[in-house]
Amino acid sequence: MPDPNLFTRNALLSALAHSRLVPDMERLFASMPERDAVSYNALITGFSSTGSPARSVQLYRALLREESVRPTRITLSAMIMVASALSDRALGHSVHCQVLRLGFGAYAFVGSPLVDMYAKMGLIRDARRVFQEMEAKTVVMYNTLITGLLRCKMIEDAKGLFQLMVDRDSITWTTMVTGLTQNGLQLEALDVFRRMRAEGVGIDQYTFGSILTACGALAALEEGKQIHAYITRTCRIYEKLEWLNSKMAEEGYKPDVSSVLHDVADADKVHMISHHSEKLAIAFGLIFVPQEMPIRIVKNLRGNLVYLTLQRRLSREEFKEVAIHTQRHWLGCKD
Numbered sequence: 001m002p003d004p005n006l007f008t009r010n011a012l013l014s015a016l017a018h019s020r021l022v023p024d025m026e027r028l029f030a031s032m033p034e035r036d037a038v039s040y041n042a043l044i045t046g047f048s049s050t051g052s053p054a055r056s057v058q059l060y061r062a063l064l065r066e067e068s069v070r071p072t073r074i075t076l077s078a079m080i081m082v083a084s085a086l087s088d089r090a091l092g093h094s095v096h097c098q099v100l101r102l103g104f105g106a107y108a109f110v111g112s113p114l115v116d117m118y119a120k121m122g123l124i125r126d127a128r129r130v131f132q133e134m135e136a137k138t139v140v141m142y143n144t145l146i147t148g149l150l151r152c153k154m155i156e157d158a159k160g161l162f163q164l165m166v167d168r169d170s171i172t173w174t175t176m177v178t179g180l181t182q183n184g185l186q187l188e189a190l191d192v193f194r195r196m197r198a199e200g201v202g203i204d205q206y207t208f209g210s211i212l213t214a215c216g217a218l219a220a221l222e223e224g225k226q227i228h229a230y231i232t233r234t235c236r237i238y239e240k241l242e243w244l245n246s247k248m249a250e251e252g253y254k255p256d257v258s259s260v261l262h263d264v265a266d267a268d269k270v271h272m273i274s275h276h277s278e279k280l281a282i283a284f285g286l287i288f289v290p291q292e293m294p295i296r297i298v299k300n301l302r303g304n305l306v307y308l309t310l311q312r313r314l315s316r317e318e319f320k321e322v323a324i325h326t327q328r329h330w331l332g333c334k335d
Contacts, residue, residue, distance in 0.1 A: 003032070003033050003034035006032075006034055006036065006039075009028065009032055009039070010036070010038045010039055010042065012028060013025060013028055013029060013032075013039060013042040013043070014038075014042045016028060016042075016046070017042045017043065017045060017046030017049075018046075020046070020049070020050050022046065022047070022050055022052075025042070025043060025046050026043075029042075029043055035066075035069065036069055037063070037069050037070065037071065037072045037074075037075060040059055040060075040062070040063040040069065040075065041072065041074045041075050041078065043055075043056075043059050044056045044059050044060055044063075044075060044078050044079065044082075045074075045078050047059065048078060048081065048082050048085070053082045053085045053086050054086070056078070056079070056082045057079075057082060057086075057088075057091065060075070060079050060082075063075065070102070071098055071102065073104055073107070073109055073110065076095060076098060076099050076102070076104060076110055077109055077110055077113055079091075079095045080092070080095055080096075080099075080110065080113040080114055080117050081113055081117070083095055083117055084113070084116060084117040084120050084121070087120070087121055089121055089123070092117050092118070092121065096114060096130075099114070105133065106133070106134065106135050108134065108136060108138050108140075108141065111130060111131070111133075111134045111138075111141055112138065112140045112141045112144055114127075114130045115127045115130050115131050115141055115144045115145050115148070116144045116147075116148070118130065118148070119144065119145065119147065119148020119149075119151065119152075120148070120151075122152060124148060124149065124152050124154065127145060127148050128145070131145050139165070139167055139168070139169050139171075139172065142161060142165050142172065143169075143171050143172050143175055145161060146158050146161050146162060146172065146175050146176065146179070147175050147179070149161065150175065150176075150178075150179030150180075150182070150183065151179075153183060155179075155180070155183055155185065158176070158179060159176075162176055168201075169201075170201050170202045170203065170204065170207075173192065173193075173195075173196040173201050173207070174203075174204065174206050174207045174210070176189075176192045177189050177192050177193050177196070177207055177210045177211055177214075178206065178207075178210040180192060180214075181210045181211070181213055181214045182210075186213075186214035186215075189210065189211065189214045190211065190214055190215070193207070193211045193214075
C-alpha cells in the first residue's frame, strides 16, 4: 500500500536539504517506509550542494537499483553537475547514456549541463556533438561551448561560433573579451569590447576587469583612462537603478516574470526585468539631465504598470517630469 504521507515527507526532506541540515535529512530518508524519485532527488541535490558529491553518486546508484523508481530530468541534471564537479568522465558518460535511454537527449535542460560538463573535462568533441544534436540551441548553450573552446585555446572555433550567434547576451560578449584577454589576444579583446559598447550591451565588473587587463598589457593608457571613467559613470547609474527598484518595491510593485521567455531561473528573470533598458535610461536621466528638464523616453515597452509605478514614485521623490512613449500612447507625469 502506498505511503499516504509520502508527499509530506518529501516536502520536509526537500526543506531539510535546502537548509543544508544533512544529518536530519539522512535520518528522515532512512526512516521513510517508501521512497520515490523526489525523495532521491532531494538527497542527491542536498549532498551536492553541501560539498559531498561522492554521496550523491551513492544515492544515484541506489536509485538505479530500485525496480519501482527511475531517474527524472531533475535527477539527471543534478548528476551531470556532480560528474562535472568530480571530473569523472566515466560517470559523465554513464549519466549521458541514461539521458539518451530515457528520451531526454534533445532537451535543453540537460543539453547545456552536458556541454558544460564535457567542455570542463576537456572533451570538446563530445561537447560539440551534444551541441549539434540539440534541436533548439539556446544562448546558454552557445555561451557554454564558447567558454569551453576558449578554455581549450581553440580561439578560431570560438570566434566562428560567436559570429554564428543571432542573439548574444552580455555573458556572450564578456566570455569573448575575457577569453581573448586570457589567451594573449588583447587587441582582439579590445575590438570586441568596442563592439559591445557600440551595441549598447550591459557591461559588468568581469568585463571591466578583463578589458583593463588588456589595456595594461597593451600599454593603452588613454583607452584605459576612458574605460575607467566609463566604469565610474556606469557604477553611478546602477546605484541609481537599485534605488529606483527599492522605491518601486515600496510602492508594492512586484516584477512579472511571465514576460521573460528565456529558460532561466526566476531570480534571473527578476534581475532581467529590474535592469530593463528603460529603467537604465531613467536612472541615467536622473543623474545627468538637469533638474529643470524633463526625461523623455521613446521605446517599444513591455507593459505600463512598471513605468506608471516608476513615474508615480519619481514625481514625489525627484520632482521631475517623466514622459514615456509606449506602443499606443504617452504616459506622462509631473509634480
